Amino acid sequence: MDLHILDHRLRVTSISKTGLVHFTHPLIKLIFLRNRSRCKFLSLTETPENYTVVLDEEGFKELQPSEHLQVEGSTWLTLNVVSNGNASSSSQAVGVTKIAKSVIAPLAEQNVSVFMLSTYQTDFILVREKDLSVVIHTLQEEFNIYREVGGESVPIHQQDTQNGLQKNGKDVVKATVHPVLIPENQFCVMSLDPDTLPAIATTLIDVLFYSNSLKEEPHPSEDIQCVKFFSFSLIDGYISLVMDTEAQRRFPADLLFTSSSGELWRMVRIGGQPLGFDECGIVAQISQPLADSDISAYYISTFSFDHALVPEEDIVTVTDMLLKQRKDPAC
């Protein structure tokens, strides 16, 4: 299989809930007015805590520094696995499950933090630029590695990297087993022809920028079984949307499409306290057992928590598996 290190240099940021109004102007530009910006990578995810915005340097320079904007200090690079058809796989699973053993687990073993962004089209594995030589060294046995430079894919040869290698830390640290939350919303992973984006502009603007301004009745605390989660990404011209069925009903049914109609997903939110960016192995901890059971999963990291989406029909299996893991972390 091929692994591409994409051309994007990304920043991972967070905008506070109350601060979003101050970023409406640049974000609407980045989402809807492609002629006005050279940004090629934008991902915006609303969670109950904040808005996670991952974007390339062209996009990042549109965001004015502000008390409402938190910026993770690193530059992140994007890895993308391209199945070149040679590997015969018996797995029908999609998402991180396909790369759990080949990418996620080896990087965790080398103490490389990853920030995952699954989309409708593919799964992006973000790693810190400073970890790149470790990443290449770790994955070059399994993959043909290419670095995209100005639209060209340049192969990276083994000898290019061995000198610069330094392992991240000495020992493999066993990851903490984090609490999980399994809300009751059902999610869809959808896409949209970029040419029809203007047709859903007002609805998307409403959902993204104004959904908190409605004075909704607060749920009694025992009823908070649904979790706010809405993700939009526009990456290299491809649009991906992750939303729950309640949000989906607000969009015209004929414009958004999903890979098989009616496919619904349930969420596992990972983390009791915000996870930070330095702990390694969080994605591996979830994706490995899913891979063992050949269960598809999308995985979306945000500034505070990680989120796995698994098929609705598998949620009981996954819940049991996660409960066992939490009772006996050695499993």
Add this chain to the structure above:
Amino acid sequence: MDLHILDHRLRVTSISKTGLVHFTHPLIKLIFLRNRSRCKFLSLTETPENYTVVLDEEGFKELQPSEHLQVEGSTWLTLNVVSNGNASSSSQAVGVTKIAKSVIAPLAEQNVSVFMLSTYQTDFILVREKDLSVVIHTLQEEFNIYREVGGESVPIHQQDTQNGLQKNGKDVVKATVHPVLIPENQFCVMSLDPDTLPAIATTLIDVLFYSNSLKEEPHPSEDIQCVKFFSFSLIDGYISLVMDTEAQRRFPADLLFTSSSGELWRMVRIGGQPLGFDECGIVAQISQPLADSDISAYYISTFSFDHALVPEEDIVTVTDMLLKQRKDPAC
């Protein structure tokens, strides 16, 4: 004829060019998300100096105080002339020309400041709330006057107003004759079915909120023959747009409509220095001679200047007339 005093209580504000980014969130809400606000009167006009925003109290409370926001101190009420078909008029003219002699001139003679907002649908005459008794007294000979209260039109009888009357100042002040500028752009006055507003949302957002961010080549000063002017209003559910033909080309041709296709207008901008809000008779000075010649005119006041739009085929006549007026203000 009937004169209606509408239910709106309006504020006249100005947002600086550089400050618009801070008001993108509330303005997009007011323009596109009608379910999120109870604002029923919104007019937004871009000129080279600033953005003039006229809106009712429901809309005004969406605008946070800011160094970028100037607010005229008064509450303004809206007058609207309703032709009830009884008056036989030989005039084919539209716009302020029709009300120049019956409304504009008498109010100027009583030293009442007016702020005019012509739209595709009708002409709104804004007067300060404190001037209302003078306005009623001045216009009740010519009009049946109704005050709209909660959707009902309540007739105002002559005896209701005579006690409260106080004339604005003692003498009629002859208005200053202001310099005029006649830019070369051709303008259209258009409308749009409110249900199709979402279809032009991204274009309208681009034109309204991002047209200054393009690094356009500055014109050499001798070439500034076109003046930036774009006006959008959403009043009681009716949309009106005034834009030059260059902006018009950016919109889909099948959604915007004008009363007769290809009808183009030229602009007369009134004022060398910002006009302020206290001088009376400015509208009268322009609209009276137009009425004498039965030339149609839209008239749009903004925070700094006034703007009359006259049919392209009449611009030579109007220019001559204005030149004469400026050489010999007694005309």
